[in-house]
Amino acid sequence: MSPSPCAGDRVIGKTSDLTISVFCLAINRLSLSLKSKHDMTYCLGIITNDGLVMAADSRTNAGVDYISTYQKLFDFSHPGERVLLLCSAGNLSVTQGVVSELEKDLKVQEDTNLHNITSMYEVARYIGGKLRKIQEYDEVWLKKDGIEAQCSLLLGGQIQGQNPELFLIYSQGNFIHATSDTPFLQIGETKYGKPILDRTLSYNTNLESAAKCALLSIDSTMKSNISVGPPINLIMYEKDSLAIKHRLRLRLGDPYLAKIRQLWEESLKQAFDCIPHINWQHREDDSPENILID
Amino acid sequence: MSPSPCAGDRVIGKTSDLTISVFCLAINRLSLSLKSKHDMTYCLGIITNDGLVMAADSRTNAGVDYISTYQKLFDFSHPGERVLLLCSAGNLSVTQGVVSELEKDLKVQEDTNLHNITSMYEVARYIGGKLRKIQEYDEVWLKKDGIEAQCSLLLGGQIQGQNPELFLIYSQGNFIHATSDTPFLQIGETKYGKPILDRTLSYNTNLESAAKCALLSIDSTMKSNISVGPPINLIMYEKDSLAIKHRLRLRLGDPYLAKIRQLWEESLKQAFDCIPHINWQHREDDSPENILID
Numbered sequence: 001m002s003p004s005p006c007a008g009d010r011v012i013g014k015t016s017d018l019t020i021s022v023f024c025l026a027i028n029r030l031s032l033s034l035k036s037k038h039d040m041t042y043c044l045g046i047i048t049n050d051g052l053v054m055a056a057d058s059r060t061n062a063g064v065d066y067i068s069t070y071q072k073l074f075d076f077s078h079p080g081e082r083v084l085l086l087c088s089a090g091n092l093s094v095t096q097g098v099v100s101e102l103e104k105d106l107k108v109q110e111d112t113n114l115h116n117i118t119s120m121y122e123v124a125r126y127i128g129g130k131l132r133k134i135q136e137y138d139e140v141w142l143k144k145d146g147i148e149a150q151c152s153l154l155l156g157g158q159i160q161g162q163n164p165e166l167f168l169i170y171s172q173g174n175f176i177h178a179t180s181d182t183p184f185l186q187i188g189e190t191k192y193g194k195p196i197l198d199r200t201l202s203y204n205t206n207l208e209s210a211a212k213c214a215l216l217s218i219d220s221t222m223k224s225n226i227s228v229g230p231p232i233n234l235i236m237y238e239k240d241s242l243a244i245k246h247r248l249r250l251r252l253g254d255p256y257l258a259k260i261r262q263l264w265e266e267s268l269k270q271a272f273d274c275i276p277h278i279n280w281q282h283r284e285d286d287s288p289e290n291i292l293i294d
Numbered sequence: 295m296s297p298s299p300c301a302g303d304r305v306i307g308k309t310s311d312l313t314i315s316v317f318c319l320a321i322n323r324l325s326l327s328l329k330s331k332h333d334m335t336y337c338l339g340i341i342t343n344d345g346l347v348m349a350a351d352s353r354t355n356a357g358v359d360y361i362s363t364y365q366k367l368f369d370f371s372h373p374g375e376r377v378l379l380l381c382s383a384g385n386l387s388v389t390q391g392v393v394s395e396l397e398k399d400l401k402v403q404e405d406t407n408l409h410n411i412t413s414m415y416e417v418a419r420y421i422g423g424k425l426r427k428i429q430e431y432d433e434v435w436l437k438k439d440g441i442e443a444q445c446s447l448l449l450g451g452q453i454q455g456q457n458p459e460l461f462l463i464y465s466q467g468n469f470i471h472a473t474s475d476t477p478f479l480q481i482g483e484t485k486y487g488k489p490i491l492d493r494t495l496s497y498n499t500n501l502e503s504a505a506k507c508a509l510l511s512i513d514s515t516m517k518s519n520i521s522v523g524p525p526i527n528l529i530m531y532e533k534d535s536l537a538i539k540h541r542l543r544l545r546l547g548d549p550y551l552a553k554i555r556q557l558w559e560e561s562l563k564q565a566f567d568c569i570p571h572i573n574w575q576h577r578e579d580d581s582p583e584n585i586l587i588d
Binding site: 195198220236268272 | 485486488489490492493494502503505506507509510514515517518519528530540541542544550554557558559561562563564565566568569570571572573574576
């Protein structure tokens with residue numbers, strides 16, 4: 001199944017007209033609300049001293065017999081004035097509903113829309129409100145058939161004159177933001193891709209390395225879990241540039257993706273071979289002191 | 295809270311008398327059935343051409359304010375005739391109940407016990423039966439208060455004249471066994487530690503490397519998730535030796551564990567640095583063909 005026209009339109013930052021948008025919203029609800037029971041994906045946001053990285057896979061499934069591709073990374077930027085990137089995971093009908101609402105407010109130039117809100121905090125609050133609205137609209141009907149309306153969003157961006165920020169908006173519409181202590185936030189199928197972030201990433205990591213780390217984190221997840229799959233979408237945003245200059249889309253079987261995976265596997269195997277065999281003669285000393293290791 | 299005497303006794307293969315065992319069973323039920331709501335751990339079994347590796351952490355928690363240490367790797371071997379290793383994850387009162395039952399049958403020399411069953415398949419069936427028995431006994435009372443009785447077990451071993459085998463026994467008492475296609479089985483908090491297994495392990499991996507891989511898999515999980523923690527218990531069993539000659543216990547802060555972790559982090563970082571920066575000029579070609587990459 002190919003992506004719906006609405007998803008595609010939103011992704012490239014173009015706006016279809018309101019009629020189409022509302023039509024798509026209706027179609028999405030009709031066709032997807034009953035199917036997105038096991039919707040899973042993996043999205044990742046990283047904030048560093050030098051900017052932001054946002055990455056997402058594109059797999060949506062409602063059980064193993066209904067696997068399809070939907071882009072989960074949306075660009076709502078207004079180049080030169082603000083950069084706004086959104087990633088979504090969870091019930092597809094809800095997250096598509098949120099994106100449609102955001103787009104509609106932009107199109108009809110609502111008093112409050114993504115291009116006139118004055119801080120990233122307020123943007124997160126506004127998107128959280130849209131999430132609540134869609135859930136209120138659908139939740140009773142979904143719950144009636146035991147379908148989860150849960151979803152979550154990552155919001156990264158920068159408004160002119162302010163610092164870049166990265167938020168995780170929960171299914172309840174509340175949110176947290178990343179700090180220099182924990183410079184990444186994940187949604188969806190987060191566990192497989194976390195070890196590499198924990199081991200290689202800090203707030204001071206240079207932006208190119210952070211982007212590489214994001215790609216390897218998603219690739220590790222794809223390797224271990226079929227609910228996460230290509231195309232991978234990746235954006236690297238340089239602080240204060242107020243424009244997206246680096247973006248990448250890697251489809252299944254892309255030779256570049258295959259090459260990176262092969263290189264990473266070889267490097268990992270070499271790293272593994274560097275570790276000496278276990279010293280079975282090692283005896284636990286009797287010291288009761290437990291030294292915490294990070 | 296220190297481990298109960300029953301857990302300790304079982305671990306080192308000694309048998310306390312029946313009275314103590316039954317007493318412990320009662321105490322465990324009393325003290326833990328209401329607490330083991332979020333019990334989590336990570337255990338791993340690997341089977342290769344040359345033998346078996348079994349590994350487990352020791353952390354038990356019933357929420358972040360009740361974290362304690364219980365060994366999850368049990369040795370029921372009869373050296374020279376059979377090797378039987380068991381790892382447990384899930385509701386601690388249920389898994390301790392199963393272990394107590396197995397021990398009791400050995401002690402009173404039941405017609406069917408772990409030392410006289412004639413195949414690994416029958417051993418798995420027998421242990422699955424014990425699991426069902428304990429769950430039947432407790433389940434209604436646990437469910438009444440919304441407590442999960444779910445748990446799972448890994449069984450690895452060899453009986454003289456037969457091949458080594460590795461089983462995963464589900465909470466329902468049914469089970470699967472590992473094959474050369476998928477030479478490892480995991481229970482508990484399995485996701486963080488899976489990427490390294492997927493990337494470095496096969497049925498033909500030599501046994502020392504498989505043991506190292508198990509240690510790194512558990513260490514990766516500990517690094518990323520606080521519900522998994524030391525001491526780590528690790529056993530390597532060489533096919534046809536019918537005796538456990540290699541075992542390791544690594545407590546929190548053990549200098550050897552810290553050294554391995556540091557080495558692995560350095561090697562991983564080197565591997566990461568070997569990967570070139572992302573080629574942002576890469577353009578997706580228009581080929582509709584999707585080459586599956588493994």
